Amino acid sequence: xxxxxxxxxxxxxxxxxxxxxxxxxxxxxxxxxxxxxxxxxxxxxxxxxxxxxxxxxxxxxxxxxxxxxxxxxxxxxxxxxxxxxxxxxxxxxxxxxxxxxxxxxxxxxxxxxxxxxxxxxxxxxxxxxxxxxxxxxxxxxxxxxxxxxxxxxxxxxxxxxxxxxxxxxxxxxxxxxxxxxxxxxxxxxxxxxxxxxxxxxxxxxxxxxxxxxxxxxxxxxxxxxxxxxxxxxxxxxxxxxxxxxxxxxxxxxxxxxxxxxxxxxxxxxxxxxxxxxxxxxxxxxxxxxxxxxxxxxxxxxxxxxxxxxxxxxxxxxxxxxxxxxxxxxxxxxxxxxxxxxxxxxxxxxxx
Numbered sequence: 001x002x003x004x005x006x007x008x009x010x011x012x013x014x015x016x017x018x019x020x021x022x023x024x025x026x027x028x029x030x031x032x033x034x035x036x037x038x039x040x041x042x043x044x045x046x047x048x049x050x051x052x053x054x055x056x057x058x059x060x061x062x063x064x065x066x067x068x069x070x071x072x073x074x075x076x077x078x079x080x081x082x083x084x085x086x087x088x089x090x091x092x093x094x095x096x097x098x099x100x101x102x103x104x105x106x107x108x109x110x111x112x113x114x115x116x117x118x119x120x121x122x123x124x125x126x127x128x129x130x131x132x133x134x135x136x137x138x139x140x141x142x143x144x145x146x147x148x149x150x151x152x153x154x155x156x157x158x159x160x161x162x163x164x165x166x167x168x169x170x171x172x173x174x175x176x177x178x179x180x181x182x183x184x185x186x187x188x189x190x191x192x193x194x195x196x197x198x199x200x201x202x203x204x205x206x207x208x209x210x211x212x213x214x215x216x217x218x219x220x221x222x223x224x225x226x227x228x229x230x231x232x233x234x235x236x237x238x239x240x241x242x243x244x245x246x247x248x249x250x251x252x253x254x255x256x257x258x259x260x261x262x263x264x265x266x267x268x269x270x271x272x273x274x275x276x277x278x279x280x281x282x283x284x285x286x287x288x289x290x291x292x293x294x295x296x297x298x299x300x301x302x303x304x305x306x307x308x309x310x311x312x313x314x315x316x317x318x319x320x321x322x323x324x325x326x327x328x329x330x331x332x333x334x335x336x337x338x339x340x341x342x343x344x345x346x347x348x349x350x351x
Contacts, residue, residue, distance in 0.1 A: 011042040020217060025050065027216075030209050085191040086123040087131035088168040090176075092116055092148050093161055116176060118168065118186065125200035131167060138165035238345050242338070249334060256327065263320070270316075274309055 006021045007028045015038065022028040032047035094117040119134070121127035138144050145166035153162050168176075170190060177185045 011039055011046045020220060023216070027209065027213060031213065080192055080194040082190040083193045083196065084168050084170065084173060085189050085196060087121040087128040089119045089131050089134050089165050090116065090168045090172050091119060092164040093154055094163065118176060125197045125204065128197050134165060135167045235345070235348065242342060242345060245338065249338065253331065
């Protein structure tokens with residue numbers, strides 16, 4: 001039951017809340033007992049198991065709504081009783097003074113101010129605790145109800161008034177209203193201490209637990225948002241680089257295509273020029289004589305010339321085919337590499 005240790009909820013495993021952290025067992029047990037949307041039965045069973053394990057070890061977790069029960073003056077086993085509502089504190093041995101916050105009421109009789117005033121607190125559990133704190137302050141100073149009733153000292157040495165104070169009860173307010181009539185009479189009611197104070201404080205505790213839970217959840221979401229923004233920036237930069245590389249590849253491919261087209265045109269011109277040279281050579285080599293040997297010699301020279309031209313053409317075509325094959329292999333390897341990089345980029349983005 002280390003309050004500094006963080007826990008994941010095993011009942012949320014695989015769900016949207018699986019990444020939530022709970023600092024200490026108290027928030028985890030509260031989550032398991034109050035989860036009301038999905039896997040409710042599983043969460044309740046988890047809460048029972050945690051309670052049983054803690055009881056077996058001789059430890060316990062303060063349940064939601066009971067943390068404020070440890071405050072002074074608020075005990076679960078205290079019997080319910082009626083209290084004045086709104087909370088008030090009687091101040092005795094006062095004189096007429098204007099209160100800045102209009103919290104004070106004064107009691108008057110036939111002879112004027114009776115030296116009795118009231119401080120009225122807000123009608124909430126917080127207001128009651130403030131009134132009780134003032135009541136205890138007077139008790140610690142020795143100027144509580146008992147001191148006023150049995151051992152009054154009205155002035156300090158030097159003439160300063162000694163004030164006395166205590167929580168108001170019904171009898172005090174009846175005395176306060178003794179000489180008041182109609183609208184001037186102070187209005188109050190008697191309410192249950194458990195209902196107006198203890199129950200409200202438990203609600204405050206539960207709200208505080210929920211606030212802590214949502215603060216932790218918000219912090220987790222903020223960290224997740226920051227991580228996603230950083231990942232998005234990295235992925236965006238890689239995507240930009242990949243797009244730029246693809247643009248360069250397309251540009252180079254286009255340039256290579258234009259270069260190949262120019263080479264094809266040059267080759268076609270070369271073939272036409274060779275054909276013209278062959279025809280010219282044949283015309284020049286055709287003898288206008290009846291000498292058979294001379295004719296054969298000319299024919300052999302023409303055949304050798306044509307064979308040489310064919311061999312040169314075959315060598316040129318072979319070299320060109322090799323260059324084209326190498327270029328295609330390089331282009332295919334480049335596309336394969338870029339495709340693999342895009343696949344890796346997509347995988348990284350998905351994770």
